[in-house]
Amino acid sequence: MHSDVVASRSAEHRDSRESRNGGGPQLDAVSLAIIEQLQEDGRRPYAAIGKAVGLSEAAVRQRVQKLLDQGVMQIVAVTDPLTVGFRRQAMVGVHVEGDVESVADALTAMSECEYVVMTAGSFDLMVEIVCEDDDHLLDVINRRIRAVPGVRSTESFVYLKLKKQTYMWGTR
Amino acid sequence: MHSDVVASRSAEHRDSRESRNGGGPQLDAVSLAIIEQLQEDGRRPYAAIGKAVGLSEAAVRQRVQKLLDQGVMQIVAVTDPLTVGFRRQAMVGVHVEGDVESVADALTAMSECEYVVMTAGSFDLMVEIVCEDDDHLLDVINRRIRAVPGVRSTESFVYLKLKKQTYMWGTR
DNA sequence: CGGCAAGACTGCGAAATCCGCAAGTCTCAG
């Protein structure tokens, strides 16, 4: 029963993503497979996962726990912001003068900033904002964000319609 | 034990987000509380959730199942793309001529497009791309995306560093 | 007003799952 996936494990182990990984502990094919299972259903029983990836229930349990502890993945509920009462969202591009990282930290501290990333290109920072209504959005963008020291200017892209949102990294 | 949250339920029920919701079934305070519990830990037992929100285990189970069925939330594993072997990410702004929605659909169909949203502002579309390496990224942006009929031009923002990524909608 | 169907919740066993633990195997590195 543990043929395919397990068989390829040792070979898979020392192949790639060893050098410039970005910091994460490298994952082998089995852990990837476990993650894929949990991306389909975060509550899937360990035994079922084990059957799917070719591992015992106990081994799956250990691995999942480790992945969780290491922060490689987390098992959470994700929702559509609209149905939870947040009616306005926007992506905001930020031009920064001076230290980009400190500005990023300041934005990260705001609960309305759902997503903060440093970028190369005409913006130094891109930030996703989730708000309850227009007033809230206006307040966050024009008052809070622009008040952060180092923010030279911003450009906003209000969301009209969310077309796709996946959590299937590695599943393809 | 079921005082606070439950007591406010009927009052909470017909207050807001009734009119322009965007389509989702309105959520009462209890469902919100359940979601918050599962945002902290997607595998938290129903009994524990019930204790926290003031409901029986069976009731929580029903509500969670309904939320799942309705598509209001999903319980999944989320990972840091870096640790899963995707070393290049970018946000791409797209200028469209003609039907924006059809372009959006085309982009949605690409597995590398993790996130597709129609926006107001200088871009018609914003797309998040997740790739394995530079070649892959280049291919997706310059060949695949620009080949979509209706795409006039694009601007890319390569990710340098992801500072924040939350799934805590409603938890604040 | 009485009846009644629908929806939401509780309580309760039975089945399944989770969890820790021990012993034995296998492989790799020193």
Place this chain on the structure above:
DNA sequence: CTGAGACTTGCGGATTTCGCAGTCTTGCCG
């Protein structure tokens, strides 16, 4: 050769999940 690390198998006990019957409330209708 030896130790460390990862897996497997097996095993109980605690916990959780699950299905179902029964209760309560609400709104509808003759």
